[in-house]
Amino acid sequence: MDAHNGKPATEPPPARLTVDGKHVELEVRSGSIGPNVIDVGQLYKDTGCFTYDPGFTSTANCASKITFIDGDKGELLYRGYPIEQLAENTSFLAVCYLLLYGELPTNAEFINFRRTITNHTMVHEQMTRFLTGYRRDAHPMAVMVGTVGALSAFYHDSTDINDTRQREIASHRMIAKMPTIAAMAYKYSVGHPFIYPRNDLDYTSNFMQMCFAVPCEPYIVNPVLSRALDRIFILHADHEQNASTSTVRLAGSSGANPFACVAAGIACLWGPAHGGANEAALNMLQEIGTVDRIPEYIAKAKDKSSGFRLMGFGHRVYKNYDPRAKVMQKTCHEVLDAVGSKHDPLLKVALELERIALQDDYFIDKKLYPNIDFYSGITLRAMGFPVSMFTALFAVARTVGWIAQWKEMIEDPEQRIGRPRQLYIGHPRRDFPAE
Ligand code: CMC
Numbered sequence: 128m129d130a131h132n133g134k135p136a137t138e139p140p141p142a143r144l145t146v147d148g149k150h151v152e153l154e155v156r157s158g159s160i161g162p163n164v165i166d167v168g169q170l171y172k173d174t175g176c177f178t179y180d181p182g183f184t185s186t187a188n189c190a191s192k193i194t195f196i197d198g199d200k201g202e203l204l205y206r207g208y209p210i211e212q213l214a215e216n217t218s219f220l221a222v223c224y225l226l227l228y229g230e231l232p233t234n235a236e237f238i239n240f241r242r243t244i245t246n247h248t249m250v251h252e253q254m255t256r257f258l259t260g261y262r263r264d265a266h267p268m269a270v271m272v273g274t275v276g277a278l279s280a281f282y283h284d285s286t287d288i289n290d291t292r293q294r295e296i297a298s299h300r301m302i303a304k305m306p307t308i309a310a311m312a313y314k315y316s317v318g319h320p321f322i323y324p325r326n327d328l329d330y331t332s333n334f335m336q337m338c339f340a341v342p343c344e345p346y347i348v349n350p351v352l353s354r355a356l357d358r359i360f361i362l363h364a365d366h367e368q369n370a371s372t373s374t375v376r377l378a379g380s381s382g383a384n385p386f387a388c389v390a391a392g393i394a395c396l397w398g399p400a401h402g403g404a405n406e407a408a409l410n411m412l413q414e415i416g417t418v419d420r421i422p423e424y425i426a427k428a429k430d431k432s433s434g435f436r437l438m439g440f441g442h443r444v445y446k447n448y449d450p451r452a453k454v455m456q457k458t459c460h461e462v463l464d465a466v467g468s469k470h471d472p473l474l475k476v477a478l479e480l481e482r483i484a485l486q487d488d489y490f491i492d493k494k495l496y497p498n499i500d501f502y503s504g505i506t507l508r509a510m511g512f513p514v515s516m517f518t519a520l521f522a523v524a525r526t527v528g529w530i531a532q533w534k535e536m537i538e539d540p541e542q543r544i545g546r547p548r549q550l551y552i553g554h555p556r557r558d559f560p561a562e
Contacts, residue, residue: 139163146174161195177548184443187368189376189539193226193531194367201447201496205365206230214454219360219524220244220330223302226365226531241330247303248324248333250311251281255321258311267312267519268397274308275301276390286384288537297385298530305526306330309519310337316515331357334523339511351465352510355458356520359506362451362499363521365528367444371395371402375529376536380545385533392529393522399438402525405517408439409473409504417472418479425480429489437484439501446494452501459502462509473505 141152142165151173154166164187167178180186195204203210206225213222217231224232224240232240257277261270278300279286285297311321314337322337332348335356340346366372375392379385396402415424428437442449463469481497484490507517536542 144170144174146176149174156190158190161197171548177550179550182443183368183373188373188545189368189536190541191368191532191535192229193535194365194528196367196444198442198444198446201445201450203366203450210362210450211454214358214361217361218329218331219357219364222361222364223527226527227298227534243299244303244330245324245326247300248307248326250304250307254281254308255311258308258315261315263316263318265312265316267309267316267516268393268403268522270312270315271308271519271522272390272394272397274312275305275393276387278304279384279386282386286386288379288382288384294385294534294537298534301385301389301526301530305523306334307337309516309523310334312519313338313513313516316513329353329357331360338516349465352462355462355465355506356510358454358458359503359520360524362454363524365525365531368532369401370398371525372529372532375533377545379533379536380542382544385530388533389526389529392525396522396525397518402518402521404438404498404500405503405507405521406514408500409508409514409517411438412473412476412480412505415476415480418476421476421480421483425483425487429487437480437495439504440484440490440497441493441495442498445496445498448496449498451499452497455499455502455506456497459506459509462506466509468509471505471509473508477502477505 139155139157142155144151144153151170153170155163156166157163171177178186193206195207196202205213205222206229208225208231213225220241221232221237223244224237254274254277258270258274261273282297282300285293285300287293307324314321320342322340322342325333325336328336328348332350332353335348335353336346368376371392374395375388378388378391383391399407411424415421424435424437427433427435428440459474460469463471463474481501484495484497489495504514504517507520508514512520
């Protein structure tokens, strides 16, 4: 290993490929850990062929120093630190600093960063009027896609992506304002007045008070719940090149401003195969209702023609227990204890469903384990969040990951507009019919 850049001292030999009798050599590049990549950037020029990989199962889209996942081991590292250690020992805001700047903050750096973020927690007052233009029954994710996109209309002074300082201000603004926007979306849906941020509270306690306080009585943040939610935010903060992060990078590759890129990420996150799975998992547990109905749902999940999947199960990358799910399960127990619901019937259904699935050949053979979303719904519901807010909370936490990845992309000298190609299977050229 080269001590300076963590790369192997010698690069691996090139890969050899023969296409139509033509031999080409492709450079094989190594990262600091994880699989090597075959650089196919010249393939089309050299052979006239594209690579074909729908769903990007074998494609690395970029080089990144931020997050590493070993799906077979069930390992997740932010800037090299295991997720379990970060969840146990530090705060979400310190993790934000780590993801953005590459190192854990010193005390002085943390105080300074916290001051900067808290200075940006309010949103432009006119945004309250913008937000009240939505229907009351709008899904909070619909409100967030639109409102975060609209930030670029309110904060022109931080949309120049070629200006380092403007990029930094936009990053701080988004980390600071996302909880305010998510809380406003919630308050609007229940007909409560918006609650302004309180900068004397930590990041997560402030978010809870913006969601749950009302002007007519004092609100005391429960420290067990606030710490649990902070940990949930840490677990969701980044996850390598997942669908929404890749969306943010692709949107950003054209030079779009960061508010617009994060709005695109939120739209992608909304889907039930991605961030929407926490909502879908809780709905599924509610539908199952009692443990005696579990076998029926296991059978349905195994039957391809049913179109049903066990929500909160399976992952594109993890072929072992999702390390975030382990921390989430522990957090779930803590929260249920703290709110006096340790006999929540849904927890009983979840634990039994997990136990049965993990012993079933179908799930064993396909390496399907609980993912982060399996226990997050029960936990968030016990904290008082409605199901429709679950994915919005995911978006609050993932914003820092999107921003860190966007920033890395903008600063990457190899960065070019993302422009995939295709295998065309439509009609060949034909002439417009003559009259
Ligand atoms: N229940 C039943 N069967 C499943 C499930 C499931 N949850 N997940 C995958 N399979 C089967 C699937 O039918 C396929 O079978 P076969 O090989 O016979 O065709 C095989 O396992 C591989 O599935 P895939 O769809 O090719 O795998 P993928 O990598 O494209 O999808 C996934 C990954 C997460 C979208 C999928 O496992 C899934 O739909 N899970 C439920 C939704 C969910 O919990 N999503 C949250 C992901 S974690 C949070 C996040 O990162 O956003």
